[in-house]
Amino acid sequence: MAGASGYAGGEILRLLLAHPQIEVGTVTASSTVGERLGSIHPHLVPLADRVIAETTPETLSGHELVFLALPHGHSAALAGQLPESVVVVDCGADFRLESAQAWTTFYDTPYAGSWPYGMPELPTGAGSRQRDRLAGATRIAVPGCYPTAVSLALAPGFAAGLLEPDDVVVVAASGTSGAGKSLKPHLLGAEVMGSMSPYGVGGGHRHTPEIEQNLSRAAGETVQVSFTPTLAPMPRGILATCTARLRPGTDVTRVRAAWVAAYGDEAFVHVLPEGSWPATGAVTGSNHVQLQVAVDDRLGRVVVVAAVDNLTKGTAGAAVQCANLALGLDETLGLPVAGVAP
Amino acid sequence: MAGASGYAGGEILRLLLAHPQIEVGTVTASSTVGERLGSIHPHLVPLADRVIAETTPETLSGHELVFLALPHGHSAALAGQLPESVVVVDCGADFRLESAQAWTTFYDTPYAGSWPYGMPELPTGAGSRQRDRLAGATRIAVPGCYPTAVSLALAPGFAAGLLEPDDVVVVAASGTSGAGKSLKPHLLGAEVMGSMSPYGVGGGHRHTPEIEQNLSRAAGETVQVSFTPTLAPMPRGILATCTARLRPGTDVTRVRAAWVAAYGDEAFVHVLPEGSWPATGAVTGSNHVQLQVAVDDRLGRVVVVAAVDNLTKGTAGAAVQCANLALGLDETLGLPVAGVAP
Amino acid sequence: MAGASGYAGGEILRLLLAHPQIEVGTVTASSTVGERLGSIHPHLVPLADRVIAETTPETLSGHELVFLALPHGHSAALAGQLPESVVVVDCGADFRLESAQAWTTFYDTPYAGSWPYGMPELPTGAGSRQRDRLAGATRIAVPGCYPTAVSLALAPGFAAGLLEPDDVVVVAASGTSGAGKSLKPHLLGAEVMGSMSPYGVGGGHRHTPEIEQNLSRAAGETVQVSFTPTLAPMPRGILATCTARLRPGTDVTRVRAAWVAAYGDEAFVHVLPEGSWPATGAVTGSNHVQLQVAVDDRLGRVVVVAAVDNLTKGTAGAAVQCANLALGLDETLGLPVAGVAP
């Protein structure tokens, strides 16, 4: 576990503590080397007395499975020094994008390439799922938190050919752990509580190309998305409101069924019964995505709202789910199936 | 002041306590008649010992100015029994809509008609503002909170002919005081804190026709809006993310200027300097609207984000602002010009 | 599981979903009979389609283990109709107090008697623990949430003879789930967020006699407590600040060691390393209590601060822990050992 002192690293460790087949090995970080894990993550009681080692190929060697939760731009060099046979699951952005050009437009480090994309439930055309690419993989790129919510929300409509590819608007609210532990004034508790604000408005958020990559794959054509993220006064959770125009002639009474069918067999993605709407509080700490679909037939638009915990299914839960697939374990093993509410 | 025990009523009283020309007269309500105001609104210290009277034409008579903050459907009968010469400012929905059909579609009580609409800053075509209809009026309908944020966010673009009327998508987050004091399980603190959820998805929210009425007036043609409201874990504030497609051929470098020009002379509506984004925390308790405008030129869309306090500029502040206009006072008199932050 | 629709009932179900040896049987309640559990507790995804039955002896019969989470005054009649051989774990107050007089002073229903008190870690004099009374018991009274935090915080000092019995002052803050789902205006999200307030000041809180019973047992003499509970703007968690006067002549350098020794072997009660202080956020959703002890030697007082999740270790976690003991299982089985943070 490299990058253990951040929120993603802490969440991976939390999940592994309940995992029946994976044991926590060496725990590494950079600026907190030598500290007790209990002083960084006091909630991880059974690991409190572990001492944080330095993130190097040497400290990570000898493990069958390595999770990376590093700032973007740091995974490639490290992964390159780990044996091919080791399963490496990267929570960073480095290997998510297939397009070097998209990477270069949105990120400030050299393009590192792409790894199998760790969103098992994503419809990828012709009835297949992304899951098929993950079984037995030894390198996996865990999706971003917003792309998890938005892609799972809209992909069934694109896969079913119901949605226009050029009129997608998404506004999503995230809890502040999504911004990590960086010490910035606008992330102070006094600033955050009681206040909502947008950021990255106008298409500039780095998760935009990742969302478009996923939806384009589901649609079989290029999908473009207007994406506005906002910061909400809560520690965890993403609520993504995703709307797209229905293709002319769509039978609006059959729209919702496309989503129900897409996720009927999925353990972690749930279309709620009609009349119920997702709330981020219901998925806190769990690996679930909750969805609801509505059609605004006056305007010919579908509105899909998805709730997900940005740290669990949005990051660490997906990482463990992918590790299960890579290791040939039951995909759901060790993952929390109930949220912590209220 | 009729309807004093709710949040809107309490906020009107808070503002009037600081108003140099308006004195609080009789304070009335229905279920709390006979109680000390201090037991309902402990924050209104100077009025703590006022006893709440019953809302009747008699208790309200003899005042030059009457504010109504009643459940919808109750204003018409009461207002009809108040003299024409009394200035009546209604915070309810009853007289906001000009279309009887729109009212009937979205509300469950008979259509009561329409009064001059209390949004002074709204561009209403040909360079005029809604303010012109309010000076000296004796009946005024205060706008809804969401329509305040959304209409002021998008109207300049429609008034300047920059935006397509049929591709408007709005997602707005509101603090829970927007839902009033009704005792519903999903409004309990334990449910609300740490959670976001949508409601009225698919076009059903009652504020939709009011938003469309305002934007259509600014545009000079029919505007339709996909509107999704969400509930955010904060007591006050609305953050509205409003997006519309630019007309083909629009010079994107000139878009923002339309908003700057529209509100350059306004006391309460502010386009922030480029690079700054509004936060609801900055307008808490104040009568300001803060806006920012961005163009996503890849998609040809404009994104306008507005922050407003739903109880102040979104309700009670607008009511006092309109009362000032009706009484011939300085429009800004007694209104808070600084938010309470952090 | 009787009383499934409240917060305590929901938390018990959450824990049982992860329990390897206990399976959820019939789920009952009163006002929500016939509803899907998913509409009441959307976070309990695997149980979403369970239909709530009515709480009667018949619906509960045939189970080896029954949890009661009922309003106080309802447990006795129901438990009396369940076979003696069934293990009944009651989360209500009905059977916690050994003194009929204390019950009558603080509660408004007839005294029902007392059951073995479900706080395994409580020192009960002469080196014994309350745990000894729980193995194989078929009736167990789960402690209240405040008494859990306060008793575990102060009992080691009384058991070691370090503290004066007549100068104990406790101020505790609780998240609002502690007040349950009752629809009261002061529990609305808009009222709760951004605000703290006390209640039950002056000794009137019902948890006072329970705290005194526990501390008196540890001390071997009568202990009296000044207890003030406050409501904090968070969904879960109790932070109890507990202070008592040291007996004259106490060696202040040895005080902390009494707590370290008392809980050194306990799985769920932890004295943090010196310099670290407990935070409720670190125990959210877990069965842990985190403590720290300080001596104010200027004043000759000890200050112990305890953090606990009121719904987990404070209620449902203790219930499952006691059920484990009653059934002869490992006491820690199925209980969460990591908090959900941040």
Add this chain to the structure above:
Amino acid sequence: MAGASGYAGGEILRLLLAHPQIEVGTVTASSTVGERLGSIHPHLVPLADRVIAETTPETLSGHELVFLALPHGHSAALAGQLPESVVVVDCGADFRLESAQAWTTFYDTPYAGSWPYGMPELPTGAGSRQRDRLAGATRIAVPGCYPTAVSLALAPGFAAGLLEPDDVVVVAASGTSGAGKSLKPHLLGAEVMGSMSPYGVGGGHRHTPEIEQNLSRAAGETVQVSFTPTLAPMPRGILATCTARLRPGTDVTRVRAAWVAAYGDEAFVHVLPEGSWPATGAVTGSNHVQLQVAVDDRLGRVVVVAAVDNLTKGTAGAAVQCANLALGLDETLGLPVAGVAP
């Protein structure tokens, strides 16, 4: 206004914007020199375009009144270079303590002396108030936020001779703005929301000697206090639960009357009607203190709970109130008399 970029400085500016007799002059700071005030305090709309100057004797000269809101240890040097005739109101700790020894024990900079202490309502023995020392003063030390709440809560009981001086226990919860804008991990929003934690336990908090100084003055003898501050998940507000032992023989039926009498004529300190309890939400943004008094006659203790906004009456409101007194203005001029609730 020196130190304008912090929370105290921002709050002073907010209050001055509504003050009819004081105009905001030069606005200075250190690390933010040259920035627009709007980028630091976006809620202060009318001052948004002010540019922050450097804090030097030169930039501050030429003003009749200077507020200092600097880190402790910085006020003495600056104040020494301002003319004696200028009214200097210091929000820092530097001049609050009369005892050089107490200063040295709790602070890490040289003792600077003491100025008239800016708590007008404090009973100071023999029927007098601290207010008498402030009229016409040219140097005033504004109290700390906790000492404001605690001293006003307990002083009437000491002034009336009702309370034992050696058994005072105070536990107070503060919103996180009390910790200022310092970028520390435990102050991040994700850490703070949903969590409460103590700090400075065991008598080490710097506000302890200030509280003891005030209560000793009221009592006419040395009072010692066990003080534990805690951090609560809210931006503003202090709730102080203050308890002391009644002197033997005290008539408990007359205790509350001592508080009612002490503050009957005060504009900003209010003993609530019996049965009502203070909430910090009711004083947000206002200059009020709300109190309630209860006697736990079983234990012979009085419990006084006080709610105050740490930034308003706890800092900036007191500063303006003192400036009013110093300048010979009405003490209440320009100060908010209603809280912003909900």
